Amino acid sequence: MRGLRTDPERLEVRMLVGRASLRGARVLEIGCGDGRLTRRIAGTARAVVGVDPDGERIARAKRLTPARHRGRIQFEVGSGEDLRFPNRSFDLVLFSWSL
Amino acid sequence: MVHALTESHRVLRPHGDVVDLHPERGPGRRRARRLPVYIAAGHRLIPAGTLPEPADYYRRYLAADRAVERILRDGLFTLQAREVFPLRYYFRSLLAMEATLEKEWTGMTLGETLHRRLRTLLRSRPQAQIVVVEPFRLNVLRKR
Numbered sequence: 001m002r003g004l005r006t007d008p009e010r011l012e013v014r015m016l017v018g019r020a021s022l023r024g025a026r027v028l029e030i031g032c033g034d035g036r037l038t039r040r041i042a043g044t045a046r047a048v049v050g051v052d053p054d055g056e057r058i059a060r061a062k063r064l065t066p067a068r069h070r071g072r073i074q075f076e077v078g079s080g081e082d083l084r085f086p087n088r089s090f091d092l093v094l095f096s097w098s099l
Numbered sequence: 100m101v102h103a104l105t106e107s108h109r110v111l112r113p114h115g116d117v118v119d120l121h122p123e124r125g126p127g128r129r130r131a132r133r134l135p136v137y138i139a140a141g142h143r144l145i146p147a148g149t150l151p152e153p154a155d156y157y158r159r160y161l162a163a164d165r166a167v168e169r170i171l172r173d174g175l176f177t178l179q180a181r182e183v184f185p186l187r188y189y190f191r192s193l194l195a196m197e198a199t200l201e202k203e204w205t206g207m208t209l210g211e212t213l214h215r216r217l218r219t220l221l222r223s224r225p226q227a228q229i230v231v232v233e234p235f236r237l238n239v240l241r242k243r
Contacts, residue, residue, distance in 0.1 A: 003195025080103035
């Protein structure tokens with residue numbers, strides 16, 4: 001959204017890093033939207049897969065991903081209730097306002 | 100919601116974490132939240148009023164809390180951490196705030212009193228930003 005900055009202090013990411021095992025983790029983010037939080041945690045996690053049922057938001061998330069993160073971020077259209085990933089394939093699952 | 104948590108249990112490695120971030124519904128019996136609104140002038144936050152949320156937002160937060168409690172009762176996870184922290188949204192102008200309310204924060208409206216107060220505060224501080232503070236809850240659940 002133009003003219004809006006969400007959490008520029010990055011308190012959300014600091015809380016995540018401080019309370020969960022994010023560093024070096026393979027992360028699945030359910031309900032990633034346009035990837036705002038996905039991009040912010042990409043520098044700390046080993047790899048992040050963002051999933052959201054809204055195809056337009058996923059397309060925007062892909063557009064907004066900087067080149068330096070493209071090797072470690074992946075976005076897919078999908079639902080948290082029907083994940084296509086194998087058993088035991090992630091270190092951390094993040095629900096960002098999607099429960 | 101509970102099903103999504105069960106699915107996350109399946110794809111997590113043993114002792115992996117689920118992190119749930121969602122708005123904190125707050126204490127007491129109030130069934131809708133009012134988010135504090137400020138004007139950021141330098142390092143100061145000047146109170147401007149509150150922004151009421153529709154009751155259906157509150158019901159979503161309540162449902163999320165109940166899903167977490169249910170999955171903990173089922174014994175799939177243990178609670179590792181639970182905290183509330185303030186998330187801040189900064190709007191460059193009143194117009195930007197109004198556009199966000201119309202397109203993204205649907206169902207929320209600036210009341211006349213808050214609108215007037217923001218206009219008054221911004222008139223003498225044209226570079227100031229509008230800040231909305233939202234309490235957020237973080238739950239960390241560890242796979243058993």
